[in-house]
Amino acid sequence: MSTARIGLDIGGTKVDAVLLGDDDALLARRRLPVIRGAEGVVASACAAVDAVTADAGVSIADAAGVGIGIPGAVRGGVVEHALNLDVERLALADVLGERWGVPVAVENDVNVAALGAWHLLGGATTSIAYLNVGTGLAAGLILDGRLWRGGRGAAGEIGHISIDPSGPVGADGLPGGLETYASGSGMVLQWGRDGAAAVDVLTAARAGDARAQQIRAGLMHGVATAVRVLVLTLDVDRVMLGGGLTGLRYELLDGARRVIRGWEASSPFLASLDMGARIVLAPHGEPIAAIGAAKLEVGRG
Incomplete structure (x- = not known):
């Protein structure tokens, strides 16, 4: 066979x-x-x-x-x-x-x-979250070596968690959602310019535009908060960052870790969790999702 x-x-x-x-x-x-x-x-x-x-x-x-x-x-x-x-x-x-x-x-x-992320990490890590930071924001979860879908298939849909009740209203109609801060679509929504893309916001931020810099800072804070949610609720060993916005590579990773270090300076408990060290970037160019698909159990949908 x-x-x-x-x-x-x-x-x-x-x-x-x-x-x-x-x-x-x-x-x-x-x-x-x-x-x-x-x-x-x-x-x-x-x-x-x-x-x-x-x-x-x-x-x-x-x-x-x-x-x-x-x-x-x-x-x-x-x-x-x-x-x-x-x-x-x-x-x-x-x-x-x-x-x-x-x-x-x-x-x-x-x-x-x-x-796919679990496979690339060698399967030695018991529990991981793959945090997709792209057009939207969501996490895939491997807990105790098994894919966790949740009771209704909604496990990992953390983009809908509101972190600021007075924040911008997202595509889901709710204010201050994580996805509004930490996704390409959310950045464009905040930017409010027709025909724009997330790369336009980031380019403007590098050029010194104050509003774009504020949105970029919100991206880093949103990713850090997503990691914090995943670690505090599930205590996953690793959070792998993937998706389109991880094209920023270490700008994104270092930015999220910088936010986490600020929290750790005020909270010995958060410092004890070593959240920043749990974050890794998805290997650039690897077909992670396709490999993960190939590893699905055959015979089940």
Whole structure:
């Protein structure tokens, strides 16, 4: 029986596909543009699998299974409310399992990124949080070596935690949410300029714009607060920062740690937790979510 596993990370703009062989060796990787809509997502997934199996010189029938990470709410292999893919509801595991003839597992994209992070850390760390700091803000959780989804699949949705009742109102209609401070969409919302992107805010901050600098400081505070929430509620061993805004690399990491050091100076208890040392950056360029998808248990959605 083949041990080859295929993992797909389906995002709003691309499909990142990997094929893992024996001992989880990376045998092939492909990145292809995604087509929006239910039919487009299915076609994009098939094209990515065709490409990665061709590169590795194997057939889809040779694979032990395919794991897929995708935005939205996922339950029983059914994807709902994947808004950035124009998918309202899609029974993705059933559709692709029938087409490929191999087991297909489907999971939320941040959750598979957490699995990938745990894999890259060698599995020696018992509990980790993968904090996705990108267009939005959410965490994937591995607790005692197992993916934790929560009672209704909402575990890790910490972007909706309000940290300032008088803060800016976010996309969810609530004031001062973590996501409003520590995400690209939240930074743009605060900036309030049509057609802007998070990179525009950061560029303006480096050029000395006072409002942009305030938003950038809020990003650092928001990421630090997210780490604090995860450590104080779950006491995870590591918090890995991933997502688009981690392109800032050590500017983001050092900024968050600087905020944490300020708290530690006033609280011996927080200092004892060594939160700053628990933060690591996701390896640049690694297909973390696709690897995590390939590590999903086959046979479950």
